[in-house]
Amino acid sequence: MKLYYSNASPFARKVLVAAHELGLADRIELVTATVTPTAANPEVAAANPLSKVPTLITDDGQAIYDSRVIVDYLDTLGARTLAPTSGAARFAVLTELAAADGLLDAALLARYEQMLRPEPLRWADWTQGQLDKVRRTLDHFETLTLKAEGDVGIVEIAVACGLGYLDFRFASEDWRATRPKLAAFYAVFSQRPSWPITDPAR
Template sequence: MKLYHSVTSPFVRKVMVTAHELGLVGRLELLPAAAHPVNRDGGIVAHNPLGQVPTLILDDGTVLADSRVICEYLDHVGQGGLFPRNSDRWGVLAAQSLGDGLLDAALLVVYEGRVRAETERSEAWVAGQRAKMESALQRIEAVAPSLGDRLDIGTITFACALGYLDLRFPEIDWHGRYPAADAWFARFNARPSMRATMPA
């Protein structure tokens, strides 16, 4: 399997954490990628018309895009339980959606500052995305005491989202403002899968 990869992409990190937890890292060939919302990487676009990472090419040539799809495929291949099949499934998928939504908002803020010309930037747009980030953090703070030692696609997504905030938004000091989330993240972030995928 070949994975279009970027070490700083939180969605790629989500896939890599999943692969580590399932013992599948050795089966992934990592392909360098320069995904960009404007200057698209033609190498990725040749396989995935959206030009996004992560993009996974299976051994038979099938292409899977979107971290949610790729992670579920890896869970299927690795016969893991990161996507429960029982009544817990919907809560886990809802947690994944919340974490992905936090990441979507954070990435839009990053793109607004890095990709748009200063004269094209919208303070209202940025404020709206930052409000989504705060709302998501408040919800994670509320559920953090109940997460315990859970390992599933929901907790993996939470951890990758919080790690991305550390990378790109240290000024928001979520550690100091959300103590329950901070305590949970400290435990989860010590997992070998998280240490191995930490952005340089």
């Protein structure tokens, strides 16, 4: 398999952590790809018309995207799964995953506004609105009990990727100050072998 990815993408990191947790990382060739909302990467666009990372090419040449679908595919290959495969439990997990992925989306949109939009055109209210989504979602996950040891699931992986991205790109967001459960979760999760080897700052 081949994965188009960017070190800085929290969605790509989610896939990489999932692959390591499932014992599949050594089956995936990593191809670094630079993509932005304003400039398509021709190689990625040939496989994914959205020209977004991560994009996975399977051993039989099929392109799979986005990160949620890639993880679902990897779930069919591993010795275990990161989410329930059916029933009410699956939809409960997918709903929490949507919240975690939404946090990543909002953080990325805030990042793009700050870094890619020409300064005279930047919209402070837009950035604030996206970061407010991030904070509300963090408050939501603070109410849950997330597992950081043993066989973790895709929700825990996605939440950890969100927290790691905030540390990476929004260091001024002191999310730990008022969310002790999340802080404790992240402190333990970040000791997992899959975490430092997928660190965008490495």
